[in-house]
Amino acid sequence: MKSLAVAAIATLLTTAPSFTRALCPFKREAGTGKGDIDLASVNPSKLRQILEKRDLRDVPVNHEDEPGLNKRQFTAFNENQEIDVSGVHAWTPPGPNDIRGPCPGLNALANHGYLPRSGVVGLVQGATAVQQVYGLAFSFALPLSLYATLVDGDPIAQTWSIGKAPPPLLGLPIIGNGDGLSGSHNKYEGDASPTRGDYYLNSGDVSTLRVPLFKALYDLAKDDPVPNYDLRVLAKHRKYTLENSISTNPYFFWPPFAGPAVSNAAHTFIPALMSNHSAEYPNGILDKETLKDFFAITENPDGSLSYRPGYERIPYNWYRRPLGPQNEYTTLSFAQDLVVLAQTAPGVVAVGGNTGTVNSFAGVNLADITGGAYNTQDLLNPRKFVCYFYQISLAVVPDILRSKLLGTVLATALNLLQNQLQPFIDPNCAKIANYNDDFAAQFPGAALP
Numbered sequence: 001m002k003s004l005a006v007a008a009i010a011t012l013l014t015t016a017p018s019f020t021r022a023l024c025p026f027k028r029e030a031g032t033g034k035g036d037i038d039l040a041s042v043n044p045s046k047l048r049q050i051l052e053k054r055d056l057r058d059v060p061v062n063h064e065d066e067p068g069l070n071k072r073q074f075t076a077f078n079e080n081q082e083i084d085v086s087g088v089h090a091w092t093p094p095g096p097n098d099i100r101g102p103c104p105g106l107n108a109l110a111n112h113g114y115l116p117r118s119g120v121v122g123l124v125q126g127a128t129a130v131q132q133v134y135g136l137a138f139s140f141a142l143p144l145s146l147y148a149t150l151v152d153g154d155p156i157a158q159t160w161s162i163g164k165a166p167p168p169l170l171g172l173p174i175i176g177n178g179d180g181l182s183g184s185h186n187k188y189e190g191d192a193s194p195t196r197g198d199y200y201l202n203s204g205d206v207s208t209l210r211v212p213l214f215k216a217l218y219d220l221a222k223d224d225p226v227p228n229y230d231l232r233v234l235a236k237h238r239k240y241t242l243e244n245s246i247s248t249n250p251y252f253f254w255p256p257f258a259g260p261a262v263s264n265a266a267h268t269f270i271p272a273l274m275s276n277h278s279a280e281y282p283n284g285i286l287d288k289e290t291l292k293d294f295f296a297i298t299e300n301p302d303g304s305l306s307y308r309p310g311y312e313r314i315p316y317n318w319y320r321r322p323l324g325p326q327n328e329y330t331t332l333s334f335a336q337d338l339v340v341l342a343q344t345a346p347g348v349v350a351v352g353g354n355t356g357t358v359n360s361f362a363g364v365n366l367a368d369i370t371g372g373a374y375n376t377q378d379l380l381n382p383r384k385f386v387c388y389f390y391q392i393s394l395a396v397v398p399d400i401l402r403s404k405l406l407g408t409v410l411a412t413a414l415n416l417l418q419n420q421l422q423p424f425i426d427p428n429c430a431k432i433a434n435y436n437d438d439f440a441a442q443f444p445g446a447a448l449p
């Protein structure tokens with residue numbers, strides 16, 4: 001694997017002038033991090049054995065829909081959970097200048113006027129909308145919106161685009177408005193998404209839904225007696241999307257934040273935030289019609305599926321999960337769901353990528369990247385994952401900011417990062433003092449053309 005990787009990079013360096021990063025020797029050594037084990041090589045059967053041996057009873061599991069684990073019970077159903085889709089919140093498709101992008105949750109919010117219909121969103125506005133409409137905890141929502149503001153938005157105006165770059169703002173010629181979520185490949189948006197295609201396989205178009213990917217998900221439960229796209233179903237789809245990218249995309253790349261954190265969240269958000277918590281199913285059910293509405297899919301009489309970009313909608317009679325600390329979807333809820341994904345798809349916590357050919361996945365040791373603060377196995381410990389989620393942002397974002405901003409603008413952006421994340425950070429979490437991104441140089445997919 002190692003020699004293959006080096007050969008692939010050597011070829012790339014001679015053939016692709018845009019790939020200018022210095023070649024760093026691959027430093028993976030199993031067990032370099034304290035308590036680390038060699039999960040980075042992504043040997044699924046080995047990882048499954050390790051997971052089976054782990055005593056999951058010490059994990060405060062609180063899943064909505066995983067049979068056999070504590071089924072999450074929400075506080076009593078309340079009519080206020082119904083999301084208004086009438087009047088000012090009536091569904092309207094995007095106009096010619098309105099922006100939509102890779103996130104169906106955000107596209108639907110904009111189509112219903114819960115976010116500006118233009119698709120350009122404010123930092124706090126974005127976080128508040130996803131909390132109020134979907135029940136995503138603010139401590140999770142704000143970092144997501146903050147990340148968008150900093151890595152692909154405008155840190156001075158504190159806005160970001162849910163899709164392509166918005167038109168430049170007068171007076172801010174140096175920083176512009178950012179590239180938007182659609183232009184954030186490897187920084188925010190990543191490969192192996194639930195329904196969007198990989199960057200290198202689709203000429204950089206990461207926003208358009210690919211019907212075969214949606215169909216792969218849809219088919220998993222469509223013929224069930226009571227179809228419900230719950231976490232078990234999404235775990236199967238997660239396995240498929242990861243293996244599909246590794247086996248079809250020579251440039252597949254999974255960096256430390258966009259991979260294990262964002263791509264997996266994109267999968268768990270589907271049952272966690274799109275399920276309908278009606279009076280009949282207070283713990284939530286995600287049926288076929290609801291799934292199709294959220295993904296802008298219609299089913300034709302012959303059973304084929306059609307997609308209309310930007311037509312995502314919140315269904316009629318849709319009830320979000322209840323609000324309040326017991327009910328909202330927190331980073332810890334996500335970390336617990338990640339353990340369930342890993343039981344079906346062990347590779348979900350591996351940082352790494354293909355090395356220029358399909359099926360050449362090489363994992364890197366997270367301990368090497370994080371200066372020993374976190375190892376790959378830590379991502380399967382929900383409490384440690386929560387630490388990792390915030391700490392990796394603090395480690396990665398300054399690098400990105402320094403690569404594009406200068407002077408007081410850079411200082412303002414760095415302050416924004418620290419000040420906004422501070423309230424959510426547990427001081428007992430290990431800090432990533434020495435983040436090292438040299439590992440990326442061995443993966444051709446890390447560099448954008």
Ligand code: HEM
Pocket residue numbers: 102103104105106126127130134136141144145148181188189190191192193194195196262263266267269270273274
């Ligand atoms: C401020 C909040 C949010 C931000 C910044 C955000 C950002 C993103 C980004 C960057 C992606 C692309 C990830 C990838 O490459 O796979 C994405 C995908 C996705 N997001 Fe969001 N998101 C937010 C909230 C939500 C909410 C509330 C939901 C659910 C209601 C949601 C559901 C999804 C899903 C299902 C995908 C995967 C799309 C696909 O491939 O089919 N997101 N989001």
